[in-house]
Amino acid sequence: MSEQNTxxxxxxxxxxxxxxxxxxxxxxxxxxxxxxxxxKIGQTxxxxxxxxxxxxxxxxxxxxxxxxxxxxxxxxxxIKYLHHIRESTQLSIEPCLADFDTLSLDTESLDGMYCxxxxxxxxxxxxxxxxxxxxxRPGGQMxxxxxxxxxxxxxxxxxxxxxxxxxxxLKSFNDSDCEINVGSYIPQFVEALNMKVTHIRLMPxxxxxxxxxxxxxxxxxxSYFPRLVTMGYLNTEDVKNAIxxxxxxxxxxxxxLSCPMMVEVIAEK
Numbered sequence: 001m002s003e004q005n006t007x008x009x010x011x012x013x014x015x016x017x018x019x020x021x022x023x024x025x026x027x028x029x030x031x032x033x034x035x036x037x038x039x040k041i042g043q044t045x046x047x048x049x050x051x052x053x054x055x056x057x058x059x060x061x062x063x064x065x066x067x068x069x070x071x072x073x074x075x076x077x078x079i080k081y082l083h084h085i086r087e088s089t090q091l092s093i094e095p096c097l098a099d100f101d102t103l104s105l106d107t108e109s110l111d112g113m114y115c116x117x118x119x120x121x122x123x124x125x126x127x128x129x130x131x132x133x134x135x136x137r138p139g140g141q142m143x144x145x146x147x148x149x150x151x152x153x154x155x156x157x158x159x160x161x162x163x164x165x166x167x168x169x170l171k172s173f174n175d176s177d178c179e180i181n182v183g184s185y186i187p188q189f190v191e192a193l194n195m196k197v198t199h200i201r202l203m204p205x206x207x208x209x210x211x212x213x214x215x216x217x218x219x220x221x222x223s224y225f226p227r228l229v230t231m232g233y234l235n236t237e238d239v240k241n242a243i244x245x246x247x248x249x250x251x252x253x254x255x256x257l258s259c260p261m262m263v264e265v266i267a268e269k
Contacts, residue, residue, distance in 0.1 A: 016052055016081070018219040023054040025216045026116065029203050030055055030145065033264050034062065034114065036199050037141035042066040043111035046132065048100070049073060049118030053082035053093070059114065060091035070110075072096045072103055100128045105135035112136075116145040119186070123177040126189050133193045136269040141198075142190065146183030148202060148263035153217075155249055155257045161241035162249070165225050168233040183263040190267040199266040205259035209250040217259055221246060 039045060041064040047056045050071035060069045071082050071093060079097040086093040096103070100122055113132050119125040132142065150170055155162060173180035187197050207213035225242055228234040234242075249255045 019051055021215050021219055025212050033143040037112055037143045037266050039112050044068045046110050046113040047071045048113055048115035052078045053085050056093055057085055060093050065092055068092045068094055070094045070096055072098055074099045107134055108137045110135045110140055112141045114143045119182045120146055120180050121178055125182050129189055130193060138269055140269045142267045144186050144265045145262060147181050148183040148261045150180050150260040152258050152261040159245035162245035165242035168228050169224060172231055172233050186265040195267040195269055197267050201264050203262040203264055207257040209255055
């Protein structure tokens with residue numbers, strides 16, 4: 001698989017910027033989950049699907065020099081970026097270039113695992129969770145942030161071209177061999193592994209023009225909608241009209257955008 005095809009949105013500088021905005025929007029939610037799971041100094045934590053390592057860095061600050069955060073990703077570009085972070089910060093980070101299927105973890109070597117938008121893009125989330133569970137020590141915690149219901153993604157007022165493009169994006173996910181709403185199945189998956197769900201909560205985001213929450217889906221539209229043309233779900237005029245609709249909505253003070261519904265599941269071994 002080429003580097004360009006490693007992620008549906010690529011791994012270039014534009015995507016690094018988009019992911020930084022996304023990280024800023026969701027950092028407080030991530031920190032809340034880590035706190036509920038009791039992540040602390042001295043622990044070994046796995047950041048599964050770490051991307052360029054924004055959360056890996058935050059987790060490394062929590063575990064300190066006596067702990068370690070293993071950042072796993074299949075993108076060579078992202079892992080290279082994480083190496084730079086480790087060198088510049090001297091944080092206790094172990095970058096790991098690996099596909100989830102080929103990832104090798106020692107039994108009972110982890111105190112915790114965090115993943116966000118990692119399981120929605122693999123066809124075998126149950127098998128991956130089993131692998132992580134085996135690597136957790138007794139009492140180890142999984143903190144999982146995934147989509148619960150992507151169809152909640154909409155604007156008020158609606159605009160036809162933007163609605164069409166968002167619908168096309170959802171169709172592209174549903175046509176894949178992965179489950180975009182995998183978060184709704186996580187409690188069932190982890191209980192089947194004899195793990196205990198200790199916390200579960202929905203994480204809605206309602207955005208208004210000009211806010212950081214608005215910039216998160218906006219940057220995603222600009223990146224993903226053109227890819228839907230290549231994939232055959234939209235044409236160039238559809239994308240142009242969708243972006244035009246977005247611009248018109250940004251001029252209205254009463255516009256709201258419901259981001260795709262997320263869920264947090266915390267489970268204990």
